[in-house]
Amino acid sequence: MDFKDTPEEAAFREAVRAWLAANGQRRTRADEVFGEGLDEAAKLARAKAWQAKKAAAGYAAITWPREAGGLGGTAMQQVIYQQEEAAYLVPQMIFEVSIGMGLPTVLRWAAPELKARFLRPGLAGEEIWCQLFSEPGAGSDTGAVRTRAVRDGDAWVVNGQKVWTSSAHFGDYGILLARTDRDKPKQEGLTMFIVDLKAPGVEIRPIHQMSGDSDFNEVFFTDVRIPDQYRLGPEGGGWKVMLSTLMQERLSVGGNLPTDLHVHLIDLARTCTWDERPAIEDARVRARIADAYLDQQGVALIISRGLTALSKGKTPGPEMSVTKLVAAKAMQDISSFAMELAGTEGLLGADALGGDWPYLQRLWLGSPGARIAGGTDEVLRNVIAERVLGLPGELRTDRNVPFRDLDRT
Amino acid sequence: MNFDFSDDQRLLQDAVRSMLAENSTSQAVREVLEGRATHCAKVWHNLNEMGAATAALPEAYGGAGLGYLELCLVAEEAGRHLAAVPLSSSIYLAAEALLRAGSDAQKQRWLPGIAQGEVIATAALGGSERYRTPQPLAFDGQCLDGTSPVLLDGAIAQLAVLQVGADLILVDLNGPGVKRTALPTVDPTRPLAQIEFTATPAERLAAADGAAVARRVRDGAAVLLAFEQVGGAARILELARDYSLERKAFGRQIGSFQALKHKMADIYTRIELARAHAYYGAWALASDAPELPRAAAAARVAATRAFLFAAEEGIELHGGIGFTWEMDCHLYYRRARHLAQVIGSEHAWRARLADELIKEAA
Numbered sequence: 001m002d003f004k005d006t007p008e009e010a011a012f013r014e015a016v017r018a019w020l021a022a023n024g025q026r027r028t029r030a031d032e033v034f035g036e037g038l039d040e041a042a043k044l045a046r047a048k049a050w051q052a053k054k055a056a057a058g059y060a061a062i063t064w065p066r067e068a069g070g071l072g073g074t075a076m077q078q079v080i081y082q083q084e085e086a087a088y089l090v091p092q093m094i095f096e097v098s099i100g101m102g103l104p105t106v107l108r109w110a111a112p113e114l115k116a117r118f119l120r121p122g123l124a125g126e127e128i129w130c131q132l133f134s135e136p137g138a139g140s141d142t143g144a145v146r147t148r149a150v151r152d153g154d155a156w157v158v159n160g161q162k163v164w165t166s167s168a169h170f171g172d173y174g175i176l177l178a179r180t181d182r183d184k185p186k187q188e189g190l191t192m193f194i195v196d197l198k199a200p201g202v203e204i205r206p207i208h209q210m211s212g213d214s215d216f217n218e219v220f221f222t223d224v225r226i227p228d229q230y231r232l233g234p235e236g237g238g239w240k241v242m243l244s245t246l247m248q249e250r251l252s253v254g255g256n257l258p259t260d261l262h263v264h265l266i267d268l269a270r271t272c273t274w275d276e277r278p279a280i281e282d283a284r285v286r287a288r289i290a291d292a293y294l295d296q297q298g299v300a301l302i303i304s305r306g307l308t309a310l311s312k313g314k315t316p317g318p319e320m321s322v323t324k325l326v327a328a329k330a331m332q333d334i335s336s337f338a339m340e341l342a343g344t345e346g347l348l349g350a351d352a353l354g355g356d357w358p359y360l361q362r363l364w365l366g367s368p369g370a371r372i373a374g375g376t377d378e379v380l381r382n383v384i385a386e387r388v389l390g391l392p393g394e395l396r397t398d399r400n401v402p403f404r405d406l407d408r409t
Numbered sequence: 410m411n412f413d414f415s416d417d418q419r420l421l422q423d424a425v426r427s428m429l430a431e432n433s434t435s436q437a438v439r440e441v442l443e444g445r446a447t448h449c450a451k452v453w454h455n456l457n458e459m460g461a462a463t464a465a466l467p468e469a470y471g472g473a474g475l476g477y478l479e480l481c482l483v484a485e486e487a488g489r490h491l492a493a494v495p496l497s498s499s500i501y502l503a504a505e506a507l508l509r510a511g512s513d514a515q516k517q518r519w520l521p522g523i524a525q526g527e528v529i530a531t532a533a534l535g536g537s538e539r540y541r542t543p544q545p546l547a548f549d550g551q552c553l554d555g556t557s558p559v560l561l562d563g564a565i566a567q568l569a570v571l572q573v574g575a576d577l578i579l580v581d582l583n584g585p586g587v588k589r590t591a592l593p594t595v596d597p598t599r600p601l602a603q604i605e606f607t608a609t610p611a612e613r614l615a616a617a618d619g620a621a622v623a624r625r626v627r628d629g630a631a632v633l634l635a636f637e638q639v640g641g642a643a644r645i646l647e648l649a650r651d652y653s654l655e656r657k658a659f660g661r662q663i664g665s666f667q668a669l670k671h672k673m674a675d676i677y678t679r680i681e682l683a684r685a686h687a688y689y690g691a692w693a694l695a696s697d698a699p700e701l702p703r704a705a706a707a708a709r710v711a712a713t714r715a716f717l718f719a720a721e722e723g724i725e726l727h728g729g730i731g732f733t734w735e736m737d738c739h740l741y742y743r744r745a746r747h748l749a750q751v752i753g754s755e756h757a758w759r760a761r762l763a764d765e766l767i768k769e770a771a
């Protein structure tokens with residue numbers, strides 16, 4: 001048992017380090033982010049330039065075969081690259097859906113001429129992809145999508161609305177889950193398409209989140225025409241295609257939680273006063289610092305177990321499913337406690353407080369979203385109960401019922 | 410990254426699991442629970458004979474000389490099967506204290522007997538909480554006087570290592586002036602006793618800083634007990650899961666109700682967190698890493714919480730039948746409580762963890 005690389009992994013890490021040192025720009029502060037001070041257009045242009053370099057070196061899709069633009073590498077190499085890249089100023093989130101969902105779905109299901117058309121520009125960041133599954137009436141219950149695609153000769157005509165689409169405001173293409181048959185039970189009447197987000201009839205509106213940011217969009221479709229050759233998989237096979245897209249996530253290793261949150265609490269507790277003494281001397285405060293560590297270190301260690309499986313060429317086990325459940329709630333608890341440490345002053349806006357506060361308040365305002373995105377806490381508990389512990393699925397009233405009848409109620 | 414046990418280590422674990430499944434049965438554990446035996450002699454004999462209990466003791470002293478990672482997996486199985494044996498007293502505490510603080514002569518004199526399972530030893534190495542204040546122990550260089558704190562397996566042990574001030578005192582319990590009192594306990598499968606000493610011949614363990622050795626041994630024991638706790642918690646969750654698939658109410662398996670599913674998912678989540686911390690503790694213990702105090706405290710707290718939660722909710726998930734003497738649920742409930750407090754409570758260890766974290770962030 002150890003935390004070291006195998007010789008092969010160490011060699012790969014060295015190669016990645018050398019490449020990053022030659023091509024990237026190191027972070028100078030822990031909270032420095034890519035493109036600080038640039039406007040959106042300039043930031044996007046710089047992000048695309050970085051992605052092009054990365055793709056040329058094969059690092060855009062390390063686990064993909066070489067002929068598809070990848071490196072023919074392992075999942076562990078992918079993780080090593082990410083670990084090393086984390087020290088550099090690189091774009092966050094912009095290409096994540098392209099690389100993690102859109103392009104793998106094209107690679108798996110599209111005709112050869114479409115792969116030739118889309119994969120290379122996608123990996124190089126010239127075109128950005130979105131995922132269009134969720135709808136206002138289809139969140140956790142994704143099979144309930146209502147967006148219609150009706151055949152018209154060699155094309156399909158799409159009407160409806162998608163929601164929680166990240167990157168759509170600068171996106172070029174999307175994978176779209178639409179209903180093509182309302183007479184079949186809900187999951188059987190779905191079909192997956194590639195959709196051109198610049199096509200006539202596509203309207204994109206940013207969502208104003210509770211945090212004040214706008215990372216997601218609503219996407220409206222009004223008589224949008226999609227050529228039949230843009231269909232991914234068979235008509236009525238959309239559910240299966242979607243599952244293959246989400247399967248990509250199973251190889252990733254779980255939730256994300258910074259591992260130094262307890263240090264922020266310690267720093268704050270040294271500054272704040274409780275009962276006329278430094279809060280750090282208070283046993284209640286010290287207990288909460290220990291709790292913060294237990295959650296964040298626990299998540300990091302579970303992920304280390306997942307990486308061990310990857311390193312041995314295995315698929316990480318079901319224990320990975322708990323990381324996101326623990327991480328999102330811990331983020332909320334820890335950031336809330338940080339605010340409590342400061343008493344009434346902890347209610348002031350981050351701008352008035354300075355220091356670590358912008359970071360801590362961002363965690364606090366972002367954590368409700370983290371508890372929902374990628375599966376709510378409740379959905380995750382069902383997943384653990386059913387897939388890990390083998391307990392029965394939920395009683396359902398929508399099986400074998402034509403979607404037309406479900407939609408009426 | 411190789412944050413897991415090796416295939417060979419898992420083979421040993423499987424062998425221990427098979428042996429315990431056969432011998433540490435509910436019936437065998439209940440012999441101790443109901444006072445017909447002081448411990449499961451057959452299980453203790455087998456654990457020693459197969460080199461499982463002594464996995465971490467050097468071969469020079471009659472141990473199996475494997476290592477602490479192996480002993481951690483033995484501990485996990487002991488917890489899983491509620492083994493009613495003096496593993497923690499004799500091996501995690503007393504043998505470790507002897508090994509780390511004893512002179513070569515002291516080690517040669519006692520460790521081989523412990524390794525063979527013939528000498529059962531116990532230890533009291535400090536801990537912060539007290540309810541009753543015994544007549545404090547005093548050692549005058551030759552003899553021990555006073556009353557011990559409550560001692561694990563104190564009624565059957567032949568040897569004790571006791572912290573007296575900053576010294577570790579070794580005392581042969583077959584010597585003169587030893588009066589043992591077996592005490593009733595909430596988990597009779599892991600008995601406690603108190604010993605009164607009157608001019609009992611004793612000797613100091615050789616190490617200069619007995620308190621530091623005691624802390625180190627307690628850290629190691631915290632990791633090993635965390636494995637016992639994880640093993641016990643995982644087993645009670647399995648029992649509850651199986652029962653919820655079998656039992657029907659309102660025309661359904663009760664395991665199909667989301668309230669029960671989510672409760673079991675939460676138990677699983679706490680166990681996996683505890684397991685991760687226990688593994689990290691195992692790594693720190695086996696590699697003698699400077700992170701051991703932090704890793705051990707974290708493993709102790711996480712595993713204590715996981716087993717208590719699993720044991721409490723394990724009864725709840727069974728409903729009324731879980732509250733009967735005949736069902737094994739209460740054996741886990743009792744053991745979870747025993748393990749939660751036997752080398753200091755969760756509260757004390759969480760304070761220790763905070764101390765370590767704050768020290769590191771200086």
